[in-house]
Amino acid sequence: MTPTVPVTEFFRPQLCGDGLPFVTVSYAQSLDGCLASHDHRALALSGQASMTLTHAIRAGHDAILVGVQTVLSDDPMLTVRLVAGAHPQPVVLDSRLRFPISARLLTHPRGVWVATVTPPPPTLAPALTVLHTNSTPNGQVDLPHLLQQLGERGIRSVMVEGGATVIASFLQARLVNRVIVTLTPRYFGGVGIAHTLRTAMPIALPHPHCFALGEDFILWSDLT
Ligand SMILES: NC(=O)c1ccc[n+]([C@@H]2O[C@H](COP(=O)([O-])OP(=O)(O)OC[C@H]3O[C@@H](n4cnc5c(N)ncnc54)[C@H](OP(=O)(O)O)[C@@H]3O)[C@@H](O)[C@H]2O)c1
Numbered sequence: 001m002t003p004t005v006p007v008t009e010f011f012r013p014q015l016c017g018d019g020l021p022f023v024t025v026s027y028a029q030s031l032d033g034c035l036a037s038h039d040h041r042a043l044a045l046s047g048q049a050s051m052t053l054t055h056a057i058r059a060g061h062d063a064i065l066v067g068v069q070t071v072l073s074d075d076p077m078l079t080v081r082l083v084a085g086a087h088p089q090p091v092v093l094d095s096r097l098r099f100p101i102s103a104r105l106l107t108h109p110r111g112v113w114v115a116t117v118t119p120p121p122p123t124l125a126p127a128l129t130v131l132h133t134n135s136t137p138n139g140q141v142d143l144p145h146l147l148q149q150l151g152e153r154g155i156r157s158v159m160v161e162g163g164a165t166v167i168a169s170f171l172q173a174r175l176v177n178r179v180i181v182t183l184t185p186r187y188f189g190g191v192g193i194a195h196t197l198r199t200a201m202p203i204a205l206p207h208p209h210c211f212a213l214g215e216d217f218i219l220w221s222d223l224t
Pocket residue numbers: 026027028029034035036037039040041042043045066067068069070071073074093094095096097098136140141142143161162163164165166167169
């Protein structure tokens with residue numbers, strides 16, 4: 001199915017009636033299922049057209065969420081640059097407050113929200129806002145508690161962009177409303193969701209749609 005309306009309309013998040021944000025997981029992977037290199041560096045996966053789509057999806061969401069390892073590896077800005085639109089609020093999962101003070105995200109116009117289970121130190125970079133959450137049994141950020149806090153702060157939609165560990169956690173916890181995958185028809189070698197996902201049952205994408213975009217394919221489905 002090829003979108004016949006602007007992509008921002010096409011992938012516009014729905015309103016969840018329960019006050020929790022709508023969760024879109026959106027990422028790019030190679031034919032061999034890799035999101036990153038073996039040493040956790042970024043791979044140049046998306047073509048120009050699918051990268052532009054990613055920025056349009058960013059602009060359609062209230063918040064954009066990544067794991068701290070993505071910040072440490074890529075030093076991303078997480079802004080909207082390739083289309084016109086507002087920057088979503090960056091949120092970083094960072095249980096042990098490893099967020100580097102040199103991170104470019106600290107210059108983001110909206111500041112950064114860091115979700116953690118660690119009590120914050122007395123002094124913090126002014127651009128950082130700490131969201132203290134319950135801890136999972138393995139000492140990480142409790143995702144349902146975080147989504148509740150985001151909802152209370154007026155966030156109605158979250159785009160979860162990566163990396164593989166964070167995406168696997170959202171899928172495992174069945175907290176995903178929509179999945180959008182950019183599939184690039186190349187083999188890279190590296191690591192992907194298969195390396196981190198632990199699930200007894202397959203997680204099926206109901207009624208999946210697929211369309212070609214530039215040199216890539218976009219596969220998407222609403223799970224709820
Ligand atoms: N292809 C793509 O679309 C794409 C998109 C984004 C990133 N990437 C790539 O992904 C790589 C990084 O991915 P990654 O899998 O190594 O790390 P990640 O998913 O970016 O971050 C994982 C870290 O998040 C923290 N975390 C806190 N609470 C968590 C929870 N409930 N569930 C899961 N994680 C939680 C954990 O560190 P603590 O325990 O210290 O809190 C965990 O190790 C980078 O190389 C980047 O280039 C690819």
